[in-house]
Amino acid sequence: MTLSSPISTSRDLANDVCLSLQDVSISYGSFEAVRNVFMEIPRGRVTAFIGPSGCGKSTVLRALNRMNDLVRGCTLRGRVVFDGQDLYHPNVDPVEVRRRIGMVFQKPNPFPKTIYENIAFGARINGYRGDMDELVERSLRKAAVWEECKDKLQQSGFSLSGGQQQRLCIARAIATEPEVILMDEPCSALDPISTLKIEETMHELKRNYTIVIVTHNMQQAVRVSDQTAFFNAEAVEGGSGKVGYLVEFSETERIFNAPRQQATQDYVSGRFG
Amino acid sequence: MTLSRHSLHFNPKLPRNRFNLLASGIAGLFAAVAVLPLVLVLIHVLIKGGRLISPRLFTQLPPAPGLEGGGIGNAVLGTILVSLIAAMISIPVGVGGGIYLSEYSGDSGFARFVRFANDVLAGVPSIISGVFVYGLIVATRIFFNQSYSAMAGGIALAVLMLPTVIKTTDEGLRLVPQELRWGAYGVGASRFITISRIVLPAAFTPIATGVVLAIARAAGETAPLIFTALFSPFWPEGVFNPIATMSVLIFNFAIMPYEAQNELAWAASFILVLMILVANLLARWISRMARA
Numbered sequence: 061m062t063l064s065s066p067i068s069t070s071r072d073l074a075n076d077v078c079l080s081l082q083d084v085s086i087s088y089g090s091f092e093a094v095r096n097v098f099m100e101i102p103r104g105r106v107t108a109f110i111g112p113s114g115c116g117k118s119t120v121l122r123a124l125n126r127m128n129d130l131v132r133g134c135t136l137r138g139r140v141v142f143d144g145q146d147l148y149h150p151n152v153d154p155v156e157v158r159r160r161i162g163m164v165f166q167k168p169n170p171f172p173k174t175i176y177e178n179i180a181f182g183a184r185i186n187g188y189r190g191d192m193d194e195l196v197e198r199s200l201r202k203a204a205v206w207e208e209c210k211d212k213l214q215q216s217g218f219s220l221s222g223g224q225q226q227r228l229c230i231a232r233a234i235a236t237e238p239e240v241i242l243m244d245e246p247c248s249a250l251d252p253i254s255t256l257k258i259e260e261t262m263h264e265l266k267r268n269y270t271i272v273i274v275t276h277n278m279q280q281a282v283r284v285s286d287q288t289a290f291f292n293a294e295a296v297e298g299g300s301g302k303v304g305y306l307v308e309f310s311e312t313e314r315i316f317n318a319p320r321q322q323a324t325q326d327y328v329s330g331r332f333g
Numbered sequence: 334m335t336l337s338r339h340s341l342h343f344n345p346k347l348p349r350n351r352f353n354l355l356a357s358g359i360a361g362l363f364a365a366v367a368v369l370p371l372v373l374v375l376i377h378v379l380i381k382g383g384r385l386i387s388p389r390l391f392t393q394l395p396p397a398p399g400l401e402g403g404g405i406g407n408a409v410l411g412t413i414l415v416s417l418i419a420a421m422i423s424i425p426v427g428v429g430g431g432i433y434l435s436e437y438s439g440d441s442g443f444a445r446f447v448r449f450a451n452d453v454l455a456g457v458p459s460i461i462s463g464v465f466v467y468g469l470i471v472a473t474r475i476f477f478n479q480s481y482s483a484m485a486g487g488i489a490l491a492v493l494m495l496p497t498v499i500k501t502t503d504e505g506l507r508l509v510p511q512e513l514r515w516g517a518y519g520v521g522a523s524r525f526i527t528i529s530r531i532v533l534p535a536a537f538t539p540i541a542t543g544v545v546l547a548i549a550r551a552a553g554e555t556a557p558l559i560f561t562a563l564f565s566p567f568w569p570e571g572v573f574n575p576i577a578t579m580s581v582l583i584f585n586f587a588i589m590p591y592e593a594q595n596e597l598a599w600a601a602s603f604i605l606v607l608m609i610l611v612a613n614l615l616a617r618w619i620s621r622m623a624r625a
Contacts, residue, residue, distance in 0.1 A: 130518060132439055159521030169512035172535050181530070182520030229516065236520050 078103035078240060078270045079124055084138035086119050086128065093119045094304040097138070099289060106262060106271045108281035108312065111291030112327070116304025120291070121242050121274050125161035126154040142240075159186055162238035166245045168225035170217030170232070175200075175209050178217045178228055182236040195235060203231035204261045223254020230261060234269075241265065243273040247280065259284050278328060281312060288315040290324045378606055382599030390600055395566055395582070401593050405601045407568050408582040411483065412605070414569055415562055415578055416552045418487025423494040424544055430495075431502020431540075436528050448503070455496035462492040463557030471561055476573050483569065483576040486562025490554060494547040501543020505536040542616045549612035553605055555580035579605045 079101040086094045094116030101107050109117035119128065126147060128134040140147045147157055170178050179196045188195065196213065200206040205220075205227035212219065217228055226246060233241055243262075247255040262271060262284050275281050281288050289309040293302035308315060308324045319325045344350065393404030430447070438444030466489040471480050509532050517527040533540075563575040564585055570576075579601045586598035 125519075127515065127518065130515065155521055155523045158518055162521075163515070163519035165512055165515055165519070167512055169510070169516040171513065171516060171531055181517075182522070185520070185522050185526050185530075232516075232520060 076103040077101070078142070079272075080139075080141040081120070081123075082139040082141065084120070084123065084136060084140060086116065086123055086134065086136050088131065089133040091301060092303050094291070094306075097306045099306060099309055101270065101272060102287060103270050104266065105286040106266050106273065106284050107287040107289065108285035109272070109274045109289050109291060110276075110278060110281050110327075111304070111307075112293065113276075114302060114304070115291040115293040117274050117289075117291045118244055119304070121244055121272060124240070124242055124272065125158050125163055126152075127158070127163060129154050159236055160238050161240040161242060162233035162236055164226070164229050164233050164241065164243045164246050167249050168222055168229055170220075170225050170228050173217060174214050175217050175220070175228060176213040178232050179235045182232055186236050199231040199235040200228075202234050202261075202264065203227045204257060204264065205231060221254070223250045223257060226250060226254065226258060227261060230258070230265075234265070238269070240270045240272065243271065245274050245276060248276060255280070278316075282316055285312045288312040290315060290319075290321075290327060292323050292327070375606065378599065378603045382596075382601070382603035385596055385600035386603065390604070394568065395577075395586070395597055396593055397566075398589065398591055398594070403593065403597065405577075405579065405582060405597055405604070407565065408577040408579045408601060409604065411562070411565075411569055411576040411578045412552055412580070412608075414572070415483055415486045415490060415558070415576065416548055418484060418572065419490035419494055419551050420544070420548055422488060422491035423498050423547065426491075427495050427498025427544075427547075428502045428540060430499045431506060432528065432533070434499070434503045435506035436524075436532065451496050451499050454492075455500070458556075459493055459554050460556035460560075463489050463560040465489075466492065466557065467560040479573045481561060481563035481575040483562055483572040483574065486558045486576065486578065487572070489557035489561045490551040493554060493557060494551045497547035497550070498544055501547075502536075502540050505539030505543065506532060508539065509535045538620050538622070542620045545612055545616040545619065549609045549616070552612070553580055553609055555584050559584065 077100045079099075081097050081099040081101075084094070084097040084099075085092060097120060109121060111117050122128045122131075123136055123140060124142075124147075128136065136148055142157075142161070145152065171181060173181065176196055179199050180192050183192065183195055197206060197210075200209050205224055208220065208224050209228070217225060220228060226249075230241075230246070247258050250258065259280065262273070265271060266286075273281075273284065287309065288311075290307045291304050292307045293304045295301075296303050308319055308321045310320075315324060316328050319328065345354075389402075390404040391406050391409055393402070394407055395405060396403035430451075434444050434447060438447075466485055470476065470485045470488060471482075474480050476482060476484055513531055513535060514527055517531040522531070558578050558581050562578055562581065564581050565575045565577045567577075583598045583601050583605070586594040586601070589595065
């Protein structure tokens with residue numbers, strides 16, 4: 061990887077916008093969870109969302125592939141532009157959106173099927189016609205879980221440990237060949253060793269995919285991400301609770317070493333949150 | 334120190350220990366009384382009807398009044414046939430309704446109403462279901478101008494099975510973790526694919542258990558069949574003719590003044606109890622199989 065990516069290329073990549081959030085506000089019923097988010101998520105890089113609980117970072121993440129559609133009463137104002145298309149335009153099919161923007165969840169959630177079928181499922185429903193065995197192996201290899209799985213492909217996905225299950229879920233997301241992978245606190249249910257393995261997997265993946273990760277763990281954000289967005293929540297007049305908003309979005313190094321906002325400085329130095 | 338110290342050894346003479354013993358004894362006694370009816374019924378039916386168990390019971394028709402011997406072959410076949418018709422109606426409707434309630438309705442007012450109505454239907458006495466189907470199908474001769482028929486009996490039983498099937502499907506699907514649905518949506522599955530390929534298989538066990546229990550309950554019903562399937566001393570002649578069933582055979586033969594018929598009623602009781610027992614064991618086996 062060191063040979064084939066000169067600096068100029070990576071800078072071009074940084075300028076290439078993958079997902080653009082334009083004045084996005086998200087509400088659950090009458091309760092506004094996040095307001096007025098402007099953000100340009102670059103292609104081919106890892107972007108981390110950090111912030112205290114209830115600041116809406118997961119809500120924003122789930123808005124990126126219309127997962128919030130599954131939550132009753134959740135509405136979004138503003139535009140989320142992906143591939144030149146507003147994802148919330150009435151003509152957009154959320155199923156197609158999720159095929160191109162995959163997701164890995166907080167809790168490992170393998171399907172109650174064999175390891176092989178867990179991977180093959182997504183590919184099959186997306187109309188994959190190629191060599192399924194090859195795809196399964198390639199996906200598991202990319203997610204760095206092939207060694208643990210290769211001798212028990214026909215066993216249930218639940219026979220794996222928690223960390224392996226989570227990497228199986230990453231492999232499952234990769235198998236549908238998405239352009240973007242969203243990860244919602246993918247390591248919060250895992251032990252440190254498994255966490256490390258997932259992070260190594262992410263480093264491998266960012267060569268081919270745009271990754272957006274929500275994390276509570278600031279060290280993790282430092283370790284895996286190129287860009288970091290800090291979200292915070294504040295009480296508003298007449299509101300029923302706190303409303304989340306984007307405080308600062310910049311290079312990870314900058315967020316942690318020289319943030320522009322005092323709130324960011326306080327949060328990353330552990331003064332609150 | 335106002336509290337006195339006692340020895341750490343267990344002292345059965347202490348009031349609290351005596352009371353414990355008494356309370357456990359009473360609770361155990363009531364538990365035994367609760368299973369007593371089942372044991373007594375099984376023993377009684379076995380003694381009275383077990384004597385007649387032989388292959389001819391399943392291969393022969395009941396004798397004409399006054400004659401000896403014979404079997405209940407037509408009633409066994411009839412019960413299976415009517416239960417099958419009931420299952421073929423209530424499983425698609427019930428499972429479909431359950432899927433709607435759990436997956437599609439999103440707790441709308443309509444869904445709450447359906448759930449409430451379903452609970453009410455579960456409490457409707459079985460004879461009402463019989464009278465309802467009598468009025469709807471038998472009296473109107475809606476099927477090929479036939480009145481009493483196996484089909485009418487099957488529909489009456491389906492009405493009885495429906496609430497159980499809907500409820501177990503609805504509750505079984507709600508037990509499926511939400512994360513599993515997200516996982517399927519996350520790899521680009523449509524709602525139909527998510528439900529049919531991920532959620533339904535995950536809930537197979539509770540649904541299958543509920544269906545088997547519903548069939549077991551319906552197979553033993555008498556009241557709804559008296560008005561609908563009626564009875565027949567002959568082998569089944571298709572689904573649009575009256576048909577013999579075991580429960581109605583028991584009802585008819587037990588009160589006849591003939592020894593041979595009374596004995597057949599006992600034998601039928603034994604077979605029916607056995608069939609329901611086997612169905613319950615099957616349901617338990619299904620639910621255990623999934624846990625393994």
